[in-house]
Amino acid sequence: MTPARRETLLWIMQRASAAVLALCVLVHLVTVVYAVRGGLSAAEILGRTRGSAAWLAFYSLFVLAVSVHAPIGLRAVALEWLGWRGASRDWVMVAIGSALALAGLRAVFAVFL
């Protein structure tokens, strides 16, 4: 893949994930504001999420979108603020995205099971 093509693909992935995240973050913010009223408790959180296929699907999508979005954003910051370019930057970003996806899906299953 040519560098120009890679940048175009990453740009599209960043905007597509942003569009998904815009909806996810709105739902998450409303849920958070609703959930913290009267204080947080594990029973309340798990009561909402355990066994709920809808929350499982929603948060899985949320995690996967953020695992695409965050490394691409950090990749741009690495170039513009640190002057970091080349393959090493890309591999670190792949590692960050993979780690976010794994840790995020683990968290999603933790509150679902």
Next chain:
Amino acid sequence: MSEWRARSHPAWWAFLVHRVSGIALALFLPFHFWALGRALAGEAALEGFLHWADTPLVKIAEWGLVLLLAAHLAGGARVLALEFLSWRDWQKSLAACAAALALAAGLAFALAL
């Protein structure tokens, strides 16, 4: 001199807030996933974490994170609007809308705490 003049522009502040909030959220996510992952060890483990987090200092930090998330969402919506809609004359209005949305989410969370 021209560089500093550019930095007094609302669009530059919108860019900076979007970038800094994005970096902060990326740094926060692993902790967020780890905390939720406590539920794998049972409801008591998650409750233990929530009890630890039930202090004014952590609540202020949480409020800051909600504000950052709302700011990043609003800033991202601004970027998508600039790139995909022909609203370039409305840049300042969009930046103001982004700030207002972030502030509204922050206030809602603060009132719910």
